[in-house]
Amino acid sequence: MDQKVLKRLVESISKSVNSFKKSEIECLIRIFHNLVGRGDIKLANVGLDRNTFRVILHSVFGMTDDVLMNRVFFAFDKDDDNYINVKEWVKGLSVFLRGTFEEKLKFCFEVYYFNGDGYISRERIYDMLKNSLHQQSPGEETDEEIRELVDIALKKMDYDNDGKISFADFEKAVKEDRLLLEVFGPCLPEAKSCLDFEALAFQHILTSSF
Numbered sequence: 001m002d003q004k005v006l007k008r009l010v011e012s013i014s015k016s017v018n019s020f021k022k023s024e025i026e027c028l029i030r031i032f033h034n035l036v037g038r039g040d041i042k043l044a045n046v047g048l049d050r051n052t053f054r055v056i057l058h059s060v061f062g063m064t065d066d067v068l069m070n071r072v073f074f075a076f077d078k079d080d081d082n083y084i085n086v087k088e089w090v091k092g093l094s095v096f097l098r099g100t101f102e103e104k105l106k107f108c109f110e111v112y113y114f115n116g117d118g119y120i121s122r123e124r125i126y127d128m129l130k131n132s133l134h135q136q137s138p139g140e141e142t143d144e145e146i147r148e149l150v151d152i153a154l155k156k157m158d159y160d161n162d163g164k165i166s167f168a169d170f171e172k173a174v175k176e177d178r179l180l181l182e183v184f185g186p187c188l189p190e191a192k193s194c195l196d197f198e199a200l201a202f203q204h205i206l207t208s209s210f
């Protein structure tokens, strides 16, 4: 990789992502570069497609839910071009690895309302709960049971009683009960996967400082 291109990229990304040191951003760019595997093309023009990204979510971050992995992809893909470019990669990972509670709250909401109008609708809640229950125990949930859960979720989270969950509703509910953060299915990696990833990704920084 061209060192000048790399340095410029580190500088530019470090302006909008402040949870990583520059040396760490450099590591993440190198990993991205290896994953994309196209050294001949300028980094700004390449990206991870959905399948590649899902393999990473699964093998590195232990995610298993296909529906949610797709949505996580779209939450990373800020410019909606169906590829995760290097900036989107570093930004997304900053939420995964070092995100504040507020950032994670926004991220989960984005994953859940994906492709909607900024609200999580009743139908959307139904689909997500159905998917989530199906992952846990396939074929055991009845339609009626899921509808009951939808009602419970709305009762707990729809503060202004308009039948859908806005970001304000979601924020308030999760602040009262943090377990609600991933109420509609896991979309953040486990803490251990994050530690393992960091250990691996930033390893050479550690070894070179000894």
Ligand SMILES: [Ca+2]
Pocket (backbone or CB within 6 Å): 047, 077, 078, 079, 080, 081, 082, 083, 084, 085, 088
């Ligand atoms: Ca993109």
Ligand SMILES: [Ca+2]
Pocket (backbone or CB within 6 Å): 158, 159, 160, 161, 162, 163, 164, 165, 166, 169
């Ligand atoms: Ca509402």
